[in-house]
Amino acid sequence: MDNYKYSAVKDKVALCDNVKIYGELDNRIKAVTDGLFLKLDMTALTDYFRNKLDVFAAGEFYGKIMRAACLICKYSGDERLRKVVDSAAADMMSIQDCDGDISTAPKQKQPNGSCGSDLWERKYVLLGLWEYYSAFGGQNVIDCMVKLALYTASQVGDPPKTPVTETGWAFCGIESSSILEPVMKLYNLTGEKELFALAEHIVNSGFCKRQNVIDAVLSGVYPKDIGNNGVPEQSIAKAYEMMSCFEGLLEYYRATGIEKYINCAGKFIEMINRREITYLGSGGADGPYNLGPGTGEQWNDTYFHQADEAIKLSMETCVTVTYMKLMLNYYRLTGDAALMDKIEISAYNALFGAMKQDGSFFDYFPKFNGTRSTKVNFSYDINGIPLSCCTANGPMGLAVLPYAAYCEEEKRCCINLYFPSEAHINGFGKIKTETDYPLDNKITVTVMPETESEYTLAMRIPGFCKKHALSHNAVYDNGYAVIKKTWKNKENITLTFDIPLICHPDPANGGKVLLTYGALVLARDKSVDPGSDRPVSFKPGYITEYKILRDPFRITAGGCIFIPYYKAGASWDGRTEYKCWLGPEN
Numbered sequence: 001m002d003n004y005k006y007s008a009v010k011d012k013v014a015l016c017d018n019v020k021i022y023g024e025l026d027n028r029i030k031a032v033t034d035g036l037f038l039k040l041d042m043t044a045l046t047d048y049f050r051n052k053l054d055v056f057a058a059g060e061f062y063g064k065i066m067r068a069a070c071l072i073c074k075y076s077g078d079e080r081l082r083k084v085v086d087s088a089a090a091d092m093m094s095i096q097d098c099d100g101d102i103s104t105a106p107k108q109k110q111p112n113g114s115c116g117s118d119l120w121e122r123k124y125v126l127l128g129l130w131e132y133y134s135a136f137g138g139q140n141v142i143d144c145m146v147k148l149a150l151y152t153a154s155q156v157g158d159p160p161k162t163p164v165t166e167t168g169w170a171f172c173g174i175e176s177s178s179i180l181e182p183v184m185k186l187y188n189l190t191g192e193k194e195l196f197a198l199a200e201h202i203v204n205s206g207f208c209k210r211q212n213v214i215d216a217v218l219s220g221v222y223p224k225d226i227g228n229n230g231v232p233e234q235s236i237a238k239a240y241e242m243m244s245c246f247e248g249l250l251e252y253y254r255a256t257g258i259e260k261y262i263n264c265a266g267k268f269i270e271m272i273n274r275r276e277i278t279y280l281g282s283g284g285a286d287g288p289y290n291l292g293p294g295t296g297e298q299w300n301d302t303y304f305h306q307a308d309e310a311i312k313l314s315m316e317t318c319v320t321v322t323y324m325k326l327m328l329n330y331y332r333l334t335g336d337a338a339l340m341d342k343i344e345i346s347a348y349n350a351l352f353g354a355m356k357q358d359g360s361f362f363d364y365f366p367k368f369n370g371t372r373s374t375k376v377n378f379s380y381d382i383n384g385i386p387l388s389c390c391t392a393n394g395p396m397g398l399a400v401l402p403y404a405a406y407c408e409e410e411k412r413c414c415i416n417l418y419f420p421s422e423a424h425i426n427g428f429g430k431i432k433t434e435t436d437y438p439l440d441n442k443i444t445v446t447v448m449p450e451t452e453s454e455y456t457l458a459m460r461i462p463g464f465c466k467k468h469a470l471s472h473n474a475v476y477d478n479g480y481a482v483i484k485k486t487w488k489n490k491e492n493i494t495l496t497f498d499i500p501l502i503c504h505p506d507p508a509n510g511g512k513v514l515l516t517y518g519a520l521v522l523a524r525d526k527s528v529d530p531g532s533d534r535p536v537s538f539k540p541g542y543i544t545e546y547k548i549l550r551d552p553f554r555i556t557a558g559g560c561i562f563i564p565y566y567k568a569g570a571s572w573d574g575r576t577e578y579k580c581w582l583g584p585e586n
Contacts, residue, residue, distance in 0.1 A: 063124025
């Protein structure tokens with residue numbers, strides 16, 4: 001999706017941007033378009049900048065909405081949405097000062113006004129306009145972004161400028177340092193040396209005044225312990241913002257080719273996947289170790305504590321979306337199919353589960369047990385619409401999925417996410433995927449080349465799969481079944497695989513269990529299983545005695561009725577109270 005001219009490292013795979021998705025995901029994209037994007041007053045979001053309102057973090061909403069809306073508009077071709085993003089882009093560019101300033105803070109408070117959120121908000125303006133430019137072009141958009149980034153570079157850097165670690169609201173510069181991502185995108189596109197100088201300052205700072213995050217990760221410090229000063233209430237292990245910095249670090253690696261930085265990102269990703277990300281595909285919590293600002297949003301070795309009933313706030317939707325984006329960013333550089341497994345789990349569980357069906361709202365803190373909730377940590381009323389950071393950010397998780405479904409290399413296409421879909425592959429032809437996955441185990445791919453030609457298709461074998469059958473001969477590489485042959489028009493590939501029903505123990509050995517069916521976390525919903533309060537006696541391991549019912553999808557096992565987590569809690573009140581972590585004390 002990014003057309004870089006000055007990068008030292010080229011991505012291994014490119015995301016496919018000519019895709020049409022059907023079914024569940026497409027319905028959700030349409031719901032977000034109608035239920036949020038077309039109802040939200042984008043002018044009111046720009047007003048925070050236009051009028052220099054200088055209120056905390058309100059400026060993030062514009063960029064979050066814009067980047068998702070532009071990606072979705074490019075995907076869907078919705079002319080109604082195109083009018084919205086065209087108007088919003090023109091409006092934001094119209095208020096830029098001649099010196100490049102776009103900020104919600106008055107000049108005398110920059111670069112750390114708006115209660116410390118100034119650079120964070122500028123980051124999102126840049127990211128929103130970047131996606132507008134990526135989707136629709138325009139030299140005026142590039143010029144606007146570069147002017148804002150250069151204006152920021154005139155304020156932030158080594159003394160006498162303001163060091164980036166002297167800015168931010170609570171996390172010793174981590175939040176502000178995440179502006180590295182759009183700064184490096186612009187550098188990789190334009191080669192502006194002052195932008196690279198700003199990026200170099202941010203990277204050399206290590207993102208944080210309290211502890212160099214890059215050095216900490218490379219030396220093996222766990223994410224929850226980064227910047228630890230021994231006072232839990234002052235902890236700064238903020239999950240969302242820290243991952244945002246690593247997105248920027250990957251852009252810096254693209255520019256420089258310095259292996260240290262991709263190695264650092266890879267080590268960070270490995271640690272959060274092992275220690276922080278839950279079965280729902282998100283992380284962060286309100287304890288037990290870190291109790292600092294952003295209650296419920298800090299690394300806390302959350303994987304090990306995900307069944308703990310003392311955890312009340314966890315798995316912020318902003319964390320879910322940023323985690324998915326980080327996995328996708330790293331995938332583009334590595335081509336490792338295991339990263340797509342992670343994206344899939346997050347999408348079908350934490351992301352889909354957080355979204356109201358009408359697209360108007362995303363649960364701030366999805367729960368394993370309980371009900372969906374409208375409680376938020378941070379929100380503003382935008383002309384009658386209560387807009388939280390997670391409702392603004394949630395659509396981005398949906399927006400990246402069509403582009404990740406198929407990825408292209410030279411004379412090779414990787415089929416990553418098994419949605420019912422069609423893709424037009426540059427220089428080859430059309431690929432159509434038919435499936436009811438993740439509820440069903442059969443994938444049918446129809447290959448329609450423009451001319452009879454040799455080409456390579458790589459089909460992801462999900463990480464949970466132990467056995468599969470493929471209609472064509474294949475070799476196996478990096479999580480893919482790779483088929484290289486001369487294709488004739490309308491050839492079908494059939495892939496079937498086992499979808500295991502697995503009982504997982506509480507990682508903290510607390511006695512509870514959780515069931516998964518392939519990529520899906522399962523739940524007992526009171527409206528579906530009237531006996532959902534009764535205790536269970538499942539033992540950890542593979543469950544072999546169960547039945548699958550369809551229309552609607554149900555799994556019955558051990559006297560219980562299960563539905564996918566993302567379908568549970570649909571009423572958003574006690575009528576559909578649900579449970580994922582189950583125990584003998586239920």
